Amino acid sequence: MSAADLHEPESAGGLPIALTRVEKSFGRLSVLGNLNLEIPAGQFLAVVGRSGGGKSTLMRLVAGLDTASSGGVSIGGRKVERLHPAVRLLFQEARLVPWQRVGENVGIARGVDWQARARRVLADVGLEGRENDWPTVLSGGQRQRVALARALVSAPQILLLDEPFGALDALTRIEMHRLLEQIWSDRGFTTVLITHDVAEAVALADRVIVLKEGGIALDIDIDLERPRQELADPRAVDLQRQILEAV
Ligand SMILES: Nc1ncnc2c1ncn2[C@@H]1O[C@H](COP(=O)(O)OP(=O)(O)OP(=O)(O)O)[C@@H](O)[C@H]1O
Numbered sequence: 001m002s003a004a005d006l007h008e009p010e011s012a013g014g015l016p017i018a019l020t021r022v023e024k025s026f027g028r029l030s031v032l033g034n035l036n037l038e039i040p041a042g043q044f045l046a047v048v049g050r051s052g053g054g055k056s057t058l059m060r061l062v063a064g065l066d067t068a069s070s071g072g073v074s075i076g077g078r079k080v081e082r083l084h085p086a087v088r089l090l091f092q093e094a095r096l097v098p099w100q101r102v103g104e105n106v107g108i109a110r111g112v113d114w115q116a117r118a119r120r121v122l123a124d125v126g127l128e129g130r131e132n133d134w135p136t137v138l139s140g141g142q143r144q145r146v147a148l149a150r151a152l153v154s155a156p157q158i159l160l161l162d163e164p165f166g167a168l169d170a171l172t173r174i175e176m177h178r179l180l181e182q183i184w185s186d187r188g189f190t191t192v193l194i195t196h197d198v199a200e201a202v203a204l205a206d207r208v209i210v211l212k213e214g215g216i217a218l219d220i221d222i223d224l225e226r227p228r229q230e231l232a233d234p235r236a237v238d239l240q241r242q243i244l245e246a247v
């Protein structure tokens, strides 16, 4: 399937994100300290870093699910104070509603023509005709496709992904990489992907930052042509090495 085959080219585009002197502490634990980060509209940013380094905290701040101890986050030039309607999130677990069919999970927000829209976006993620299945009969990779469809059905301008492929086997993960790259290329939303997997970051992102000790230890552009070939591109291997050294 090529990008031109996607059913919903709803190119809502992306919105820029800016973090200005963001600090975040939980009690005496300082997690993020004086963080400045500008993410241009439509960029695919990957955030890597050690466990407990504050990646999910950063994502929660961007999503408006938590507030900074000081400094601020803005989306499209406006301060984020609650969950922004143009933002959708994807987590390691698909978090589907088990007593609703696949199509109902995707169309969870309902709205005009939701069944037809759910069907189309399911086809976009490779699950054509599966709208009447129960979530329990799906594989882990298929469930993540449903979660992706649920995020895409509202044509988000920002997609935040927190380790979305961490629980998948290596081949399914590569399939999901290609799918996400294709949909992102087609729709142009701003993407922030949090991952432990440096190869995944280099395979997908325009730019990778390493979060370490509350700050940005590395900020590197990934200037490789798309669609990316994941395996054995010596330039990708060199970029991975540079990132790993900074983690
Ligand atoms: N609501 C909270 N209350 C107290 N401490 C918290 C809270 N949320 C996160 N923390 C702490 O902040 C630190 C950063 O957590 P965070 O979840 O952002 O890390 P992470 O980089 O996403 O880690 P992982 O890679 O394991 O998912 C951790 O020490 C965590 O225990």
Ligand SMILES: [Mg+2]
Binding pocket: 055, 056, 057, 162
């Ligand atoms: Mg996390």
